[in-house]
Amino acid sequence: MPKVVVLGAAGGIGQPLALLLKANPLVTELSLFDIVNTPGVAADLSHIATPAKVEGFLPPDDGLAKTLKGADIVVIPAGVPRKPGVSYDLFKINAGIVRDLATGIATNAPKAFVLVISNPVNSTVPIVAEVFKKHGVFDPKKLFGVTTLDVVRASTFVAEIAGDLGKAPSVVVPVVGGHSGVTIVPILSQSSLPLPSGFAKSDLEALTYRIQFGGDEVVKAKDGAGSATLSMAYAGAEFATKALKALGGEKGIIAPSYVNLDADKAGGDAVKKQIGKDLEYFSSNVEIGPEGVVKINPLGKLTEYEQSLIVAAVPELATNIEKVCTRGCRS
Structure with a gap:
């Protein structure tokens, strides 16, 4: 019976994400954590007529440990929202938040799938990995950076161009690289x-x-008062659904994700060869199963223009990773 945890559940992404997960019939237990308001969010959600039992915890009295106990999937939307571009302040603040949460996961739910939403994903995923390595529990197959929103946007925009938004849910556009600016390919x-x-x-x-x-389009439309919270919650819930299906044994589950390329050595090496750089992390279409990453798919045939986008993305990704991986990470 799968237990899903949301860390940062009272925030702009966390609340709608928790709502979507409560409505998901695959979820039987939903555990929420944040520094404020989580019991109220949990009480509100608990009145919704779906099978999932909901609990909310705060930091006192080992709240994080209680939240994580028995978790199968942990989703991390915690942190401050992004603004146009990715500033050092965003990295510094969210790095600290994610590092503390990763320590809690490493000590309380080391075998769970970990789905990282907190920006900047290009750096926060390596942060989680480094914490897990220090605790001796790192499994590259179970750590995922959620890049689903880039695919959701691409699918929606292509359907708009075709003049038929009704096709958007079935449109698939591969998006590779990373999860910010020019690293999104x-x-x-x-x-x-x-x-x-x-x-x-x-x-x-x-x-x-x-x-x-x-993302900048949304920030501008919100007049600087917020970022992409609802669409990100939708994308996070979509990825969580695929992870739940994979845990349940469904075959052939493919999800775009920013992963450690050693999670599938053969697939990862093929991606490294194609991009011409020995990066530790990269986003591609990934097949997932009960144990996590099953296969990292190659990028496929690229046009000359797409190859130029890869060339522009790789140095930026290397810099994002190097911010974190000062020891033991290749760039």
């Missing part, structure tokens, strides 16, 4: 819904930019 040539014939290069560049910097 949409492989539009592999979209399940092809772009219109004669789609101009300038339009392709504009679409690519919109996918890469879609």
Whole structure:
């Protein structure tokens, strides 16, 4: 009976994410943690007529340990929201938050799938890995950076261009690389819904930019008062659903995710060869099963333009990873 934990459950992403998970029939136990308001969020959700039992905890009285006990999946949306670009302050604050939560997971739920949403994902995922390594519990197959929102945006924007948003849920656009700015590389040539014939290069560049910097679009629309919380919660819930299905033994579950490339040595080496860099972390389409990562899929055939996007993404990713991996990580 799967238990899902949300760390940062009272925040702008955490609350709608917890709501979506409470409504998910695959969830039988939902455990919430935050520094404020979590018991109230849990009480509110507990009135919804679905099977999932909900509990909410605060830091006092070993609240984090109680939240994590018996967890199968831990989702981490905790942290301060991003602003246009990814500032050092965002990294510094969220790095500390994620490091503390990772310590709690390492000591209380070391075998759980860990789904990292907290920005900047390119760096927070390596932070979790380094904490797990220090505690001797690191399993690269069970650590995932949630990049699903980039795919959701790409699918939606392609459907908009086709003039049929009804197709958006079934559109699949691979998005690889990382989860910020130029590290986000949409492989539009592999979209399940092809772009219109004669789609101009300038339009392709504009679409690519919109996918890469879609978060800034939301921040601007919210007049600086918030970031992409609802769409991120949706994307996080989508990934969590795939993880739940994989844990349940369903075969052939594919999810885009920013992972340690050693989680699948053969697949990871193929990606490294294709991008021309021995990176420790990279996002690609990943097959997951009950033990976590089963296979890291190669990027497939890329156009010259997409190859140029990879070339631009790799140095930025290396820098993001190097912020964290001062020991034991390759760049």
